[in-house]
Amino acid sequence: MASGICNYIPEILCDFPKIDDSYMRVFKLTVDTNFKAFVRAYGDFLDNLLQPLQWFLNWLQDVFVDAPWIVFLVALVAVVYLTSRNTRIAIGTALSMLVIGLVGLWEDTMITLAIVTVCTLISIVIGIPIGILMARSDRVQAVINPALDVMQTMPSFVYLIPVVMIFGIGKVPGLIAVVIYAVPPMIRLTNLGIRLVDKEVLEAADAFGSSNQQKLMNVQIPLALPTIMAGINQTIMMSLAMVVVASMIGVGGLGKNVLQAITNQYFTIGFLNGFALVAIAIIFDRTSQAYGKRLQKHSEVVHG
Incomplete structure (x- = not known):
């Protein structure tokens, strides 16, 4: 034709x-x-x-894996309840983790939790300051936004090429690839949350003689916390999604099992490990959302 x-x-x-x-x-x-x-x-x-990052990940992974399962389970449920103040979420967390242990995926789940925890912490440390800079300067935002667009739309496998060339195969290269994929929501939502703070509140802070630093720490960040929590939520979700891809370059845990199941066409293994990843994602998602709603209600009471 x-x-x-x-x-x-x-x-x-x-x-x-x-x-x-x-x-x-x-x-x-x-x-x-x-x-x-x-x-x-x-x-x-x-x-x-980046050697200290390797040490920290290994230490946290050893803590999670070597801790008695009952101690870790009680600690996790306590953290979930204190964060969400929701009994149903706490009970769901306990039941999900018990099922994960019963099917023999406890250790792999602990490794994945350690990886996601480290990736989330790194994303928060990197993302919040950059988001604050973007909120304070339209010029900085105009420069960083295209980079974030590329990071979010570039196929995740592409991240692995330069990372592997520089660092080889191992956990740290996997962490870097996961962070590159997961940090954009943290940056964007921090920027958005600070920009959405009511101008009248900022004018009131100016009237009381607050400096820029005082306005940021005492007004903007507290009021932007619900939006920032949404960014943390999305970062966690994207970290879990990237764990399977990162397993191709040496990141262990549930992602490695899913990759092996795909390679060998083991439906049951893939399904069980996928269920464990979904369970972790739901626990983090419900807990962070509940905490964000609590922060939102608190800010409405204080500033309403």
């Missing part, structure tokens, strides 16, 4: 003009060569720089 149409119109309108293959080969070779040179020059330095 297309060839028939092209018989009646100029060839240039049918065949899209392309850059000469020789130029493209030179361009690709130059980029790849320079990137490999960068890896050779700074790879060891970057490895040493």
